[in-house]
Amino acid sequence: MSQDLFQAPDYYLLDELLTEEHLLVRNAAREWVKREVSPIIEEAAQQSKFPTSIIKGLAEIGAFGPYIPEEYGGAGLDQISYGLIMQEIERGDSGVRSTASVQSSLVMYPIWKYGSEEQKQKYLPKLASGEFVGCFGLTEPDHGSNPSGMVTNIKDMGNHYVLNGAKMWISNAPFADIAIVWAKNEEGRIKGLIVERGMNGFTTPETHNKWSLRTSATGELIFDNVKIPKENILPLKDGLGAPLGCLDSARYGIAWGAIGAAMDCYDTALRYSKQRVQFDKPIGATQLQQKKLAEMITEITKAQLLTWRLGVLKNENRATTAQISMAKRNNVEMAINIAREARQILGAMGITGEYSIMRHMMNLESVITYEGTHDIHLLITGQDITGLAAFK
Numbered sequence: 001m002s003q004d005l006f007q008a009p010d011y012y013l014l015d016e017l018l019t020e021e022h023l024l025v026r027n028a029a030r031e032w033v034k035r036e037v038s039p040i041i042e043e044a045a046q047q048s049k050f051p052t053s054i055i056k057g058l059a060e061i062g063a064f065g066p067y068i069p070e071e072y073g074g075a076g077l078d079q080i081s082y083g084l085i086m087q088e089i090e091r092g093d094s095g096v097r098s099t100a101s102v103q104s105s106l107v108m109y110p111i112w113k114y115g116s117e118e119q120k121q122k123y124l125p126k127l128a129s130g131e132f133v134g135c136f137g138l139t140e141p142d143h144g145s146n147p148s149g150m151v152t153n154i155k156d157m158g159n160h161y162v163l164n165g166a167k168m169w170i171s172n173a174p175f176a177d178i179a180i181v182w183a184k185n186e187e188g189r190i191k192g193l194i195v196e197r198g199m200n201g202f203t204t205p206e207t208h209n210k211w212s213l214r215t216s217a218t219g220e221l222i223f224d225n226v227k228i229p230k231e232n233i234l235p236l237k238d239g240l241g242a243p244l245g246c247l248d249s250a251r252y253g254i255a256w257g258a259i260g261a262a263m264d265c266y267d268t269a270l271r272y273s274k275q276r277v278q279f280d281k282p283i284g285a286t287q288l289q290q291k292k293l294a295e296m297i298t299e300i301t302k303a304q305l306l307t308w309r310l311g312v313l314k315n316e317n318r319a320t321t322a323q324i325s326m327a328k329r330n331n332v333e334m335a336i337n338i339a340r341e342a343r344q345i346l347g348a349m350g351i352t353g354e355y356s357i358m359r360h361m362m363n364l365e366s367v368i369t370y371e372g373t374h375d376i377h378l379l380i381t382g383q384d385i386t387g388l389a390a391f392k
């Protein structure tokens with residue numbers, strides 16, 4: 001990839017809404033992405049390899065558990081700092097952001113919120129430092145948008161449980177040290193459990209040949225009579241609301257992250273449009289290309305405002321699931337549209353790995369589907385405003 005010349009757009013001077021701490025955290029993440037992610041990410045994506053070298057750096061910029069209290073190894077930051085870190089990481093690559101999102105919101109969050117004190121002490125510091133990487137198993141081969149139909153199950157054997165079933169499309173699965181797995185007990189109640197690599201009957205085959213999110217390892221979780229110690233059950237919350245609570249936190253981070261991908265595509269296209277000369281003038285001087293660029297910055301600015309406000313509500317514990325759905329849906333669609341337009345501004349160069357745009361575009365095809373599809377988020381908004389569920 002060519003040199004990373006990224007300059008973040010801030011058309012409405014929104015930095016003025018951020019605290020000194022937000023800016024410090026954001027700038028540290030921004031610099032780290034330029035230094036450590038940009039130089040290696042294109043090759044990792046071309047080779048479809050998760051770049052393990054960045055795990056330590058992700059931990060150092062506070063990307064693993066930004067809002068988890070410091071006593072458990074987290075960074076103890078607020079929700080806007082968490083969002084800004086996700087924005088900067090996804091500016092580099094959605095696959096890298098996915099690893100950080102899963103670790104923070106889908107692995108550390110449930111242990112922090114639903115786990116026992118012993119579980120928190122045992123796992124959170126190692127996850128925060130990157131010594132452990134975790135994954136989150138909710139989706140099954142036959143149950144994606146409707147996880148309540150899951151068939152993965154646990155049976156109570158007196159002094160332990162036995163886990164059977166399979167999960168699919170699981171980020172970080174091929175190398176994760178632990179998995180937060182959602183399974184039904186004999187009464188049909190969804191329970192969260194911590195499954196450790198090395199437990200007999202637990203395997204994690206990798207999913208190959210993805211055209212999207214190629215820097216993030218995806219795999220299956222297969223459970224064949226896995227013996228789960230009773231102390232590995234998350235004791236404080238069960239039912240579908242437990243995994244959905246984790247998804248709220250992760251989707252909130254994705255809403256910010258998508259802005260990062262959009263900013264990178266816009267910035268790249270803007271620079272290119274001023275340099276590329278056709279018909280004796282820069283293509284940026286043509287009305288058609290200006291229309292694309294003007295619409296991009298307008299959409300980015302709207303998303304920045306929406307998401308900043310959501311962050312304020314989240315800090316006050318007032319952000320609703322439906323508000324988070326709206327931001328995730330809006331921002332990912334905004335980003336994917338900007339990636340497509342930006343790709344066109346670069347002409348043929350836009351399809352190469354010289355620029356990040358095509359990689360962002362392909363990545364966003366996963367982001368628009370995972371953590372609730374684009375359709376499902378629309379239906380959540382529909383249900384919220386009408387009181388009527390259209391997806392059940």
Ligand SMILES: Cc1cc2nc3c(=O)[nH]c(=O)nc-3n(C[C@H](O)[C@H](O)[C@H](O)COP(=O)(O)OP(=O)(O)OC[C@H]3O[C@@H](n4cnc5c(N)ncnc54)[C@H](O)[C@@H]3O)c2cc1C
Binds near residue numbers: 136137144370
């Ligand atoms: C790269 C990647 C990483 C992932 N990582 C994880 C992970 O770490 N952990 C995890 O648990 N899962 C993960 N997922 C799975 C992801 O969350 C699911 O793919 C997603 O929830 C959608 O499920 P599905 O693919 O089975 O699609 P389906 O649910 O089969 O949906 C197919 C289509 O039908 C539509 N649809 C479904 N129901 C309705 C309805 N009622 N009304 C209208 N339309 C409907 C959907 O919007 C979609 O367009 C990952 C997926 C990808 C691609």
